[in-house]
Amino acid sequence: MIRMSLLPPLDRTAYREGVKAMTPLAAAVAVWGVVTGVAMVNAGLTIPAALLMTFTVFAGSAQLAVMPLLATGAPLPIVWVTALLVNLRFVIFAAASRRSFMHLPWPQRLLASYLNGDLGFALFSRRFASADQHGNPEQWGYFYGVAFVNWGVWQAGSVVGFLIGGLMPSDWGFELAAYLALMAVLIPMVQRFPAVAGIISTAAVAVLAVGLPLRLGLLLAVLVGVTVALVGEALRDRRLSRLSRV
């Protein structure tokens, strides 16, 4: 019988380095977990359901994004597609760091995938940006040092958030906290003209098309926004190349 471990060989020194790299960021992760936890419970989720959600889904922005959809009993395909759209950034992360993981046995790749959130990816890609060899115990050690601290701190923060949220009256309109928390994810993504044009058109379509059945206005808005951003990017590139020729 082949005994299959879920973890690849981890270099101890690199593991500790990962833990250390994550430590100064732990406070931010914990706070974001608390905010998400409070927002989930304030949206109306019971504490058992919130616990089930955080320990399975493990994706803060997606959890917050689908909360208003779940509250109104939106069709599940719309709920899932919304989460997929919010999560699409992970596809880019995975494409960028795949060389370090793709030769592992698939159960190990699956666990690494599940734990590969925003911060983990940011630290990992900064640390090994100039590495000439990919996929070794040093990189896996660092990755899991970061990932385990991130997972533990995030879940602890979320659970504290559920408890705090459970103590607060739910009729104070605190679902606004969830939208504010999502703004903290959104704003750093929107630094340049094409992205700004994209989200403004998205917002306009989302509001005007809110009456569409099955919450399809959401998807239409994203489609229009991405198209506007891509067109904006093409226009900008053409203008830049014309300027550089002068």
Next chain:
Amino acid sequence: MNHFHDWAYLAFAFAGLTMATVVTRGSFFMLPARFALPAQVERALRYAPACALTAIIAQGVLTRDHQPYLTISNYQWWALLAGALVFIKTRNMIAMITVGMTVFTVLRIWA
């Protein structure tokens, strides 16, 4: 019926959402090495998450009962705007949420 007490609905929802986490984070870890993203697709992927978050926030704050809700007495909107300005200036999430919730509560009680 309150959907947050409908366990079958929630269980299916969470199962699919967990898949959404694994499928996106695992995409290129699980795919064979010969698959790569075309440049145009990668560009589109870059904008999709921001647009999806925007659509959710816009429908949450700027609509009510499936209708656009663009009036001066939309307190959530002013609170969100105040919070966003604070975040752009300070990059501090706690400050943004504190300011946003304070503006909202003050408007709700006294305006």
